[in-house]
Amino acid sequence: MAVYTHLGAEELARLIAEYDVGQLVSAKGIAEGVSNSNWLVETTQGRFILTMYERRIDTGDLPFFLGLLDHLAERDCPVPATIHDRSGGIYRLIDGKAVALIEFLPGVSPNAPTPAQARAVGAALAEVHLAAREFPLDRTDGLAPRNTLAILERCSSALASIDADLPRALEKGREVVAAWPDDLPRSVIHSDLFPDNVLMLGEQVTGMIDFYFACNGSMAYDLAVTHAAWCFDKRGERFDPAIGQALVEGYCDVRPLGDAERAALPLLAQGACLRFVASRAEDWLDTPADALVTRKDPMDFVRRWDFYVENGARVFA
Amino acid sequence: MAVYTHLGAEELARLIAEYDVGQLVSAKGIAEGVSNSNWLVETTQGRFILTMYERRIDTGDLPFFLGLLDHLAERDCPVPATIHDRSGGIYRLIDGKAVALIEFLPGVSPNAPTPAQARAVGAALAEVHLAAREFPLDRTDGLAPRNTLAILERCSSALASIDADLPRALEKGREVVAAWPDDLPRSVIHSDLFPDNVLMLGEQVTGMIDFYFACNGSMAYDLAVTHAAWCFDKRGERFDPAIGQALVEGYCDVRPLGDAERAALPLLAQGACLRFVASRAEDWLDTPADALVTRKDPMDFVRRWDFYVENGARVFA
The missing domain is CATH 3.90.1200.10 (Aminoglycoside phosphotransferase (APH), C-terminal lobe)
Structure with missing residues (x-):
């Protein structure tokens, strides 16, 4: 649970410009994920989770993980779809690290489930x-x-x-x-x-x-x-x-x-x-x-x- | 930069119910603040920052800090106003720790200012x-x-x-x-x-x-x-x-x-x-x-x- 990498506002804005999601409005590093850095990003068009893959995750697995999200979201499972960049890519690289933009979903994790x-x-x-x-x-x-x-x-x-x-x-x-x-x-x-x-x-x-x-x-x-x-x-x-x-x-x-x-x-x-x-x-x-x-x-x-x-x-x- | 305390969904929902801000929709721990835990909270009525004061901050100083935000926000300074609870309080206690709900403001911190x-x-x-x-x-x-x-x-x-x-x-x-x-x-x-x-x-x-x-x-x-x-x-x-x-x-x-x-x-x-x-x-x-x-x-x-x-x-x- 951490943000391992600092991403500057200018770097974030450049990244967001590679997607058809509007202009960057806000970005907060969030304390989720054990081996990734995550930001809750808001643009003029909506909210998204930006994930940077830090450790443990092999970039070669990303087509499986991110493609699976798309596959399930298309079939109405409550799973966040991957946002593709302007050239159709499911992930991009920043300083050699893979990043993906993923749909934001509402809800909170139950602590004492019924x-x-x-x-x-x-x-x-x-x-x-x-x-x-x-x-x-x-x-x-x-x-x-x-x-x-x-x-x-x-x-x-x-x-x-x-x-x-x-x-x-x-x-x-x-x-x-x-x-x-x-x-x-x-x-x-x-x-x-x-x-x-x-x-x-x-x-x-x-x-x-x-x-x-x-x-x-x-x-x-x-x-x-x-x-x-x-x-x-x-x-x-x-x-x-x-x-x-x-x-x-x-x-x-x-x-x-x-x-x-x-x-x-x-x-x-x-x-x-x-x-x-x-x-x-x-x-x-x-x-x-x-x-x-x-x-x-x-x-x-x-x-x-x-x-x-x-x-x-x-x-x- | 951390979230020091876990707040369960049920606990968060109970807290939010003490404010006139609608129902809890989402809450993400955010990696901001060096001595507080912070969550970006979304309700049916808007977005807010929930701050839990962990260390270094004396509860006796909160009327100064939070009152100052209100004072400045009322005078059109770009400062987040404090959301008061249903009884007018500027902070509440959870397990002995003070928490405050603060307006969410858009924008990103410049990394390479012009x-x-x-x-x-x-x-x-x-x-x-x-x-x-x-x-x-x-x-x-x-x-x-x-x-x-x-x-x-x-x-x-x-x-x-x-x-x-x-x-x-x-x-x-x-x-x-x-x-x-x-x-x-x-x-x-x-x-x-x-x-x-x-x-x-x-x-x-x-x-x-x-x-x-x-x-x-x-x-x-x-x-x-x-x-x-x-x-x-x-x-x-x-x-x-x-x-x-x-x-x-x-x-x-x-x-x-x-x-x-x-x-x-x-x-x-x-x-x-x-x-x-x-x-x-x-x-x-x-x-x-x-x-x-x-x-x-x-x-x-x-x-x-x-x-x-x-x-x-x-x-x-």
């Missing part, structure tokens, strides 16, 4: 899955369970330094990977649909954002990721069954789950936990304890994982 | 000085030269660790304080009018913001601070005479300087440099070298100071 909101999010996720099936580009899931297990294996000797109870995630992870189903129905999936990445007005989803983990993958796995992200308190100590039920029901209202998908959900949810345990453990070990960035505790997802092991069959019945 | 922009800024500063003379509240200048010299004295043993050339600022500072004029015409002054704190559209000043150093003080000193802030490159190596001339001329078009003020400008500009050398040196020593915050080099203002010692009489003639 079941009605979770139902709407489930339905919106299913709509994205259906609409994305015909998206022509591909992107491999770099954070599939076998990959996230490999991340965790690399951290293994240091895991106990984070929490004495963390090393057992390795054995649990190996079991998840061994049992992982590879034949569930696939589409392009969001893979990171935390409440932060959803904008809502009341009970309506007005925006799904931050598709920078999107990839080809199992649709039911994406639902499981969303379940793990929405149905617990921050520390993963309390599961909210009403939220969980509404999320899955909302999803199934739009795209009913097949029997194999439903049966797999308890395991898929554990795979989701493995992924966030691994990425958080890696970030924790990479971040000095006294850095200004708050480190996210991997144990928050070890607790969710334990919950799914014990209650998954019942919760997803 | 002489025409500097002229407009000089004129706007003079308008603020004239309008603020009848503002009824008082606030002492905690960063007057004798106070900033005291800051520098406290850092003295460590100054050489920042730069071998920095300790000589102490002797120079003592000379400035000894010669400081206390009888120049006074008003409420902004005291920190860097380009970052000015919003412009083309050559028009649309907003002067961040009045959190405002205090009673010498108007000519405020012009000198603005001169030091606008007329050099970042490192203080190159002075731009056209910017400096336009700034002072724009000021004098609205409020002609008296003879004593004009004669004092070279010394006042050195006092401005003393102040930023001291505050930057203090911040530098307080900030770990590996912190994510970029430390500002006090030497940038030692170089400006040297320039004013050598050229001040000519520049301000």
Whole structure:
């Protein structure tokens, strides 16, 4: 959450002039996105989000990410469309860094979602899955369970330094990977649909954002990721069954789950936990304890994982 | 430049409901302000800046700061008015922290100002000085030269660790304080009018913001601070005479300087440099070298100071 690069007013005005969006009126750096700089830009014609891709994102992936936004927005999913420049380009370069101009969508991210909101999010996720099936580009899931297990294996000797109870995630992870189903129905999936990445007005989803983990993958796995992200308190100590039920029901209202998908959900949810345990453990070990960035505790997802092991069959019945 | 506190959507909506500004539509944390958290808030009735006062700002000063905005906005200065809550309050408390809702103003901060922009800024500063003379509240200048010299004295043993050339600022500072004029015409002054704190559209000043150093003080000193802030490159190596001339001329078009003020400008500009050398040196020593915050080099203002010692009489003639 930061603005990593300073963009001067004159530079911004020159950039905006490359798009058919009117004159620059205002630009505020916004504290969103973990690896990009973002500005909320106002012109004489409207408001836009300007994103500068800083780290972690490969420019070669931008046609996938930005093309996906266009594909979904054209199919009436609540996703911001990419604004193309005067020559049709979806991104431009400033000092060697890629920047894209993206539609601004209203709404705020729910902090304490209600079941009605979770139902709407489930339905919106299913709509994205259906609409994305015909998206022509591909992107491999770099954070599939076998990959996230490999991340965790690399951290293994240091895991106990984070929490004495963390090393057992390795054995649990190996079991998840061994049992992982590879034949569930696939589409392009969001893979990171935390409440932060959803904008809502009341009970309506007005925006799904931050598709920078999107990839080809199992649709039911994406639902499981969303379940793990929405149905617990921050520390993963309390599961909210009403939220969980509404999320899955909302999803199934739009795209009913097949029997194999439903049966797999308890395991898929554990795979989701493995992924966030691994990425958080890696970030924790990479971040000095006294850095200004708050480190996210991997144990928050070890607790969710334990919950799914014990209650998954019942919760997803 | 950060958002220090997370405000949930529900908390924001409850806060906004305390004001007669319509329903919450969007809220983005923005990367502005060095010691406050700020959000760009949109409601069904307009856009606003929500500021949460985190550090450094004494709640007891808020009636001065926020009342000053109202006073100046009523007098057509390009300053954001404070939005009062339904019971007339200028700030509210959330979890013990003060928050204020402030008018949103269009415009962007110039990164490479032109002489025409500097002229407009000089004129706007003079308008603020004239309008603020009848503002009824008082606030002492905690960063007057004798106070900033005291800051520098406290850092003295460590100054050489920042730069071998920095300790000589102490002797120079003592000379400035000894010669400081206390009888120049006074008003409420902004005291920190860097380009970052000015919003412009083309050559028009649309907003002067961040009045959190405002205090009673010498108007000519405020012009000198603005001169030091606008007329050099970042490192203080190159002075731009056209910017400096336009700034002072724009000021004098609205409020002609008296003879004593004009004669004092070279010394006042050195006092401005003393102040930023001291505050930057203090911040530098307080900030770990590996912190994510970029430390500002006090030497940038030692170089400006040297320039004013050598050229001040000519520049301000």
